[in-house]
Amino acid sequence: MSTTLFIGLGRMGRPMSQHIAKRFPTAVYDVFPGSVDAAAKDAQVTPVHNLADVSDVGTVIFMLPTSKNVEETLVGARLLDRLEAGALVIDMGSSVPASTQRLAAAAAERGVHYVDAPVSGGVAKAASGELTMLVGGKPAAIEHARPYLEAVGSTIVVVGDSGSGHAAKAINNLVSATNIAVATEAVLRGKAAGIAPERMIEVLNASTGMSQASCVKFVSHILPGTYASNFAYDLMLKDMGIAMEIDVPEAASTLTRAAYQLLAEGREHLGDQPDHTEIARVYEHLANVSINSINEEQA
Template identity: 70%
Template structure:
């Protein structure tokens, strides 16, 4: 039986670890002891409170906020060096592609496979095990990772070699955030033309301007003023920043570059821990008028 260590038990990681523990012999670790206790009690996984206690691990699954956290766990805390040749590491968070490639190279020198498989779908899909995974790595390593990926997700999209999965996730979120920004601008232009925000969203959703931003985020979170998608603005901004580091022809990048600049500059108006759907609030602040039904 596979001995798996799942690291990172936040709002996404905890339900993912529970799915993994149902199929594989699993230990769980997080810097927060309560998170470890709660996840272990929920799933029956073995709690680990110090990574030095982890022994006989042949698969490590990481669900951490940033590349800095991944590098800290694998390099500074020395987990990579304590794994045996033949082990497998799957990074399912949103990391910087260049960091991922460097870690994959370091792992390969030790005979360890490394796969990046960031997820899309949010907390609701994590809970149901229906996430989408954007996967990068060597074919044999991806083949070894598939049973784990299939346990937490319903769609696996292999996009290239090491780091390509993380690049794809960042680029996807760049598009997602820019879509919210575009719809916000459209709704405010519609309001200036005498069209109520909910009617303008209805127009977009019945026409060719429809997007996931207009169909889901505006309807469920922005128009009602709830802003409760459970994906943080700061994490979205981080992913946008990762995508902006990926080279693109100058003529092809002004739109996303301007969206990133505007949303970075507008962060200060949102207070503590904003939801990413509060992108619309940045536009409200700039326009001096409201979008949400709650504030209208």
């Protein structure tokens, strides 16, 4: 049986590779050798420290931070040239749709299937194998990829042709970040009206203002002051930028453009490697007011 090569062993990639390895002979690679060795200790995978050493690869799965990383590996390192016709490439990271379309076209010239299947659900769902995948590609390629998608997730949403999965993921994260921003503004307005932050979140969650931001992000990360969702602010900002590059009339994107500009400019007020839930801390800085429970208690 041919080898499945899983590339990218970060917080989400590592547990995802373990689920893949339960069903398919799997080799793992990362630019950080320590991550490769650690993954090999936790699962029945073959560690790879040099891509040139891998042979008989039938499927390549990427879980990398950017399109540039994917391009450098697939094209720059000539991995695509080594794949036989009928092989499969799945990009499960958050890439730029236009880049995905170019890579899919290059793969098609070699008879290689290409699917973009960015995931949603965070580290917890990656660990449990219950991710949601937003899938783009040709129907035959998607069916070829389905067993691998089912190995890591519980929900598969096919959204269209190549690049559409990555577009959908970026748009989803644009909404997610904007929801956090709006919920934070609601908390600030509530506080100005004499409503404690936790009470204002309780109001939203019992009413029509409820969102994933108010139900999960505020309750688990922002009000406690932990900011530990394990999804980086910079990655969220990158995805927002990808979504903003999708052309719509400017008059129809006033709200999201304002949110993106605010959070891009507010990045300078945060430290190294902030969590995306620290969107709330941008507002704390701008309003010079604390909104999480820890800061409230210390005030």
